[in-house]
Amino acid sequence: MDTGISTQLMISLATNEAAAAQFEFIEPEHMLCGLLKLSELKKQDLELSLTNPAGLPELEEEQKELQRLFSELGMSIPNDTKRKRDKIRKQVGKGNVPYDGKAVIHRSDVSKDICNRAVQIAQSTGATAWKAVHVAAALKERGIGDSDEPAQKAAQKKEPPKEPQPTPLLDHYGIIYKKDNDKQPIATTKDPVVKVLREMLEANPMAAIALIEEGGRPAREIIEETAQLAFNPDVQIQLASVPLSRIIESAGDTLKLFTDLIKEVTVAEIILCMEGLPEMLACDEKTGLVLAEVLKDHRLGCILITDPIEYEQSLGTSQPWKKLLWPIWSHNLNHMAHK
Numbered sequence: 615m616d617t618g619i620s621t622q623l624m625i626s627l628a629t630n631e632a633a634a635a636q637f638e639f640i641e642p643e644h645m646l647c648g649l650l651k652l653s654e655l656k657k658q659d660l661e662l663s664l665t666n667p668a669g670l671p672e673l674e675e676e677q678k679e680l681q682r683l684f685s686e687l688g689m690s691i692p693n694d695t696k697r698k699r700d701k702i703r704k705q706v707g708k709g710n711v712p713y714d715g716k717a718v719i720h721r722s723d724v725s726k727d728i729c730n731r732a733v734q735i736a737q738s739t740g741a742t743a744w745k746a747v748h749v750a751a752a753l754k755e756r757g758i759g760d761s762d763e764p765a766q767k768a769a770q771k772k773e774p775p776k777e778p779q780p781t782p783l784l785d786h787y788g789i790i791y792k793k794d795n796d797k798q799p800i801a802t803t804k805d806p807v808v809k810v811l812r813e814m815l816e817a818n819p820m821a822a823i824a825l826i827e828e829g830g831r832p833a834r835e836i837i838e839e840t841a842q843l844a845f846n847p848d849v850q851i852q853l854a855s856v857p858l859s860r861i862i863e864s865a866g867d868t869l870k871l872f873t874d875l876i877k878e879v880t881v882a883e884i885i886l887c888m889e890g891l892p893e894m895l896a897c898d899e900k901t902g903l904v905l906a907e908v909l910k911d912h913r914l915g916c917i918l919i920t921d922p923i924e925y926e927q928s929l930g931t932s933q934p935w936k937k938l939l940w941p942i943w944s945h946n947l948n949h950m951a952h953k
Contacts (some may be wrong), residue, residue, distance in 0.1 A: 615733055618745035619669050620676035625721075626663070632719050636708035639722035640849040642758045643702050649750050650699045652690040653681050675909050679747040687754075726817055728752045733818065745765060807831070807944045808839050815840070815885060815915065816941070823917045824939040825887075826925050831944045833919040835889055856888055885915040906934035 627648030632640045655663075660673050660781055681691055689695055713719070721729065729744075731752040736744035759821070814821050825833045856875065879886050918939060920929060929935045 616743035618743040619673045620746035624746045627651050629719050633713035636712050638711040641722050643706045650695040676745045811840050820915045822938045824941040825917050825919050826942050826943045827921045878897045887917040889919045
């Protein structure tokens with residue numbers, strides 16, 4: 615899903631907040647201050663924030679949506695919003711990481727979680743991009759700014775994640791990659807492909823990725839290592855692999871089987887890794903195109919394993935799949951191309 619122009623400006627404002635407060639990461643309170651500031655900006659301020667003036671009407675419309683939300687919450691602009699920002703700044707206080715003007719300030723894990731929820735809210739409304747108003751709604755759900763306790767501390771008190779639900783179809787057709795609880799989870803990796811893959815999944819567990827095998831590097835090896843990494847506990851990523859050839863060869867309605875499988879792994883919050891889609895497209899192109907819509911409609915995180923030739927000849931020429939998938943090329947350990 616696209617990132618709205620108002621969200622991009624909010625992140626820039628939130629970065630300024632984090633830098634001024636000497637924080638290592640952008641926390642949810644910094645994002646809320648960015649939203650409050652965004653609602654107060656005049657037209658000339660919006661113009662100055664844009665590299666392309668043609669985006670001004672879109673930004674103004676997204677700002678109005680945000681202003682309407684704050685008005686519905688009983689806040690006047692700019693009087694109440696300014697007071698709210700001052701209160702939040704005092705509540706969060708100062709960090710101990712002075713900004714040198716060069717380093718990139720990333721979002722904290724809690725902030726990433728809120729952004730993921732903002733994407734879900736946007737998708738549920740049929741929006742084509744997640745905007746500032748969706749971030750505001752996600753922050754409101756978590757009570758950010760309503761409590762005297764910073765979100766970072768409140769997140770530590772969250773209940774433990776629920777146990778994964780049974781997945782009978784997945785157990786039959788696929789392989790679930792689970793962390794080995796007897797082993798110490800891997801905290802870091804020197805593998806750039808695994809690192810990028812994990813970061814993408816943590817930032818957006820609903821990402822649709824084409825993992826393109828290149829340079830003799832097996833994609834399954836990458837997925838197995840990714841599954842063993844110590845993911846953010848809030849994300850709770852599990853990886854599962856399904857060879858689509860088994861579904862194609864099975865008796866019954868291929869599309870229904872696939873749709874039921876998608877529903878099952880969506881409920882269980884599992885990232886689905888798939889192999890063999892080009893074969894499915896080759897034998898029934900219509901079914902393959904419908905599958906793209908099924909994945910899109912269920913907002914499912916998925917990794918499609920393919921190779922350069924299959925990607926270019928089958929998936930690269932299919933507009934629904936090309937639009938849905940974000941390609942990552944798996945090279946050897948010391949070279950990685952990420953398109």
